Amino acid sequence: MLPRIIPSILSVVFFFSFLFFVAALLLQFVRLDPDDLENQEVFHSAPYDVFVYSAFYYNTSKSLGDSSMVILATADFEVLEHVKQLELLVINDTNRVMAVAELERVTIHDACKWIAMTATAEVVLNPSLLFVSLGGNHAAIPFEVVSTDPVPVVMCISPLFAAENWQNLLVSLHVYKRFGAHAHLYIRSVVSPMFEILRVYEMEGYVTLKPWNRINLLNRDERDFNPNLNVEFRSQAAAQTDCLLRYKESAEFVAFVDLDDLIIPRMANNYVNEFRFLAAENPTVAYFTYSKENTRTRAYKRANVFSIEHVLRSIQFEQATETGKMIAIPSKVNNTWIHWTHKSLKKLDVEASFNSITHLKHIDMLDGMGVDHERVPQYNPTTGADAEKPLISNKNIKMIEKDFNRMSWKSSIRRHLRSLPINMTYSKMISDCYKESYYTFHSANENHGMLCPGPERCDISAHKTRCWNSVGEYHSTRDGKLINIHFAENSDFALNDDGCQV
Template identity: 30%
Template sequence: MFVKRTFWKLSLPGNGDSNSDYIEPIENGIVIDPTRRLSRKLPVSHVFITSAYYYPTSKSLGQNAIALNMVVDSVNFNVEEATYNVVGSNGTHEKLTVATSKVEGVPSCRYTTAMARTNTVENLMKLEMESNGVKVEVPFKMARYTAPKPVIICISPQFVAEQWQMFLMHVHVANRFVSFKTSHKIFGTSRFGGHLHMYITSMVESYFELMREYEKRGYLTLDYWLRMKFEQAQTPYFEPNGNIEWRNQAGAETDCLLQYKEAAEYIAFFDMDDILFPATYPTYLEEFNAEWALQPNATSLLYGRREHEFIKAQTMSEFSFTELVESLRSSPTVKRGKVVVKPETYNHTWIHYSWHEDISTRHNVSFPHLIHVQRPLQKNGNNNITQLWKMEFGPLNETIRAEDLKEIEEDYWRIRNNSRVFEISKRLPYQDFYLPIVFKCYYDSFYGFIFDRVRRNGPMQCPNADLCELPQRDDYRCIHSDAEYFSGPHMEPFTFHFSSNSFWSKDIGCYQ
């Protein structure tokens, strides 16, 4: 048993004496590691179960399928294709099965995203993880079998989010609203046919309230993306949030895929700043169908991302799609893309695509590109981002149809004129605060080395902004996702942690 202020004895390689012992202090199980020697092996691999889904039927997973979306300490031993014992019961029958797994992530991170799958009893009521006779019950959800739209756009987790202008651009493009009249009624339909599924870790409160108004109107679904917390641990572990790639973005994309696997016709994995305008057809569904017809054996459609910058409005009353598009400037740079998949062809994914996908069946879409608006410019700001990461921009080099722009503008003002939205709009941030801080952190830890070949100190580290210093603000409070956290009993080789009963909170909450 390990309790506060106890010590765990570990061997520190490379100190001249391979048999020498290194005494590390343990704070509630966390390995204090000022040298960041994250290659050290520990006696147990700790696992955070992000989500678990049950499928009575599945086109690709089979009958009574279980999918476990997890974060696993991958250094202690090779967890690629590791197996996990799963016990399912329905009140009358109990079944022990072995779940096989695939990992998605980068080797420089201690923790990696993993999806494990198995098949269990009918009418599942209880799900447990087992090892050497020790079991722990974990919560699970029923997978969705209906979706708001045929195309679900999974948006990667938002943290200290404040860029409401980018959200307005994306949500209205995806939902492009068109009204038409009959003699008795006015009807409305979403022409592009996309529904945003949005993960949130933390967000400026007024921005969150604005999203909630759009959620009430069916434009999007808000979902929790929790910081991982271990309620207790009897063996040492490395802190997971700072040692997983980009706040476990791959886990969020996998969760979204698993949620809508049996419900959507297509699932797109985009960031908030990745915006797709259909080039040839009036809807995403028709556009994706046409691209898939060019390569019928495709497992995904890969859309390249062209860098763009634009000038953003300071207030919602100043916001105009026409002016925003007029300010868009394109770069010749087209970066690594994002995929759109038929869910039966994918069971798990990374940030850009699955590492396990056969690249010969990945269909590269030549046109259009995703409009990547990573660099929004303030009208009245210093825009230091442009000095930190220099790019060349010229005239807009993507197609945005005039009739689409007109209908998007009308849809925006239809929402904007709502009294509740108008009240919220007065409290939205009008200048950047967190964006420059996070962008510089990203640049120093990853972008500078990858794109500008800026020399880094030390070896490649896990790309992650969790160690960035993010000061709190009294003028703009944040909303955070939170939950009740649980830890299972000591188990080997895996000890499991999980959460339940998620909720929105104004308190960051403490974590180990």
């Protein structure tokens, strides 16, 4: 299939290309001495690499300080033992100043060799260009000015890889929308018709799509070292921190969920009021954690007869609990691992009797089924809840289904529904792979034999063509330690049976 660059991403790529072009012109103005440039032979023997995902500028921030810059990166955790800070050159219309960015660990453990980290510094007001300055050299890093447009609640969804579970996607998007949240979705790869449908949902304001980059070290052959084998679940902690940083000054609450996680407010008619209640009752906490309660439900495997109402009415709790997920108050949290933060911030473990995450752990995919249109699913978690109270009201079920019908009848969506997969080939392969490499050992509390979990370890080569790229690299020394810094280029792609589209 011929590559295709989607219009919304094309403008971003052009923007960053222009930014690098301007940076190159500025480097001529700075007049760096050619003798300061690194020798290529030394560069290729560098012991440490740092891959930069994103950078954000805050004109004002409640917890970061005014005129702050945050760089989000991933690297070998040993980097933090030898390099405590990065030096930045930051330029605006009138000034050019140096700033020191303190490195901070995000990932809480060393089970995987490469971890997420941030570097934060106060810089000049309204910067136009940002450079990392190491060993006398300067390299431009594209950055974004953080929006302050109000978005009360954001659902940050973990990066998708070879995603085909469209039933989960549609249920989540409509439930989030019904209760007042905006979804922010990271994508490594997704089946093509699902991606085309997502683009329509993005235009309708349900979701923001963000490509999530595969780590590409330009100076190292992956046959010798592949960092993607050494990051936890597609660098999920970095993605969650990226989402938190993006909405830090615009959202009241930022929740971190997987695609099969549903939060259904029980103590209020929407998310923001439920979360505000918890925050008011616990004014010193920085985040809440909702436990995950496993459920079983049913869904049609064919999109032409699929119904969100049928999925919701079929939900039954399995009396099994998994590690929960967090809802952050972004004015109090600057970065986060998957389930909690590395810093000792005060948290609230929400009792299941109050609410929990409805985890759509098991979905039976059927060709046809009988549905009780009067059934209202009961909220029946493992402990402490009143089983007489419904999980979701009949009114909300009907309103969600009505909204789904409105969207599914759009011609821009309907023409792709018939192409959605019926058998979840990728999902089963990846699930089996995770069990063999990680979950079997994790459940038995056995570290021996456990591998760093992630899809790069899963062989789906018969169905997948990799599509990724990165641009920009920087290499220099500080205090005798050589570091390579690589910059990610935004890219987006979709998988289908033939491979992928860029």
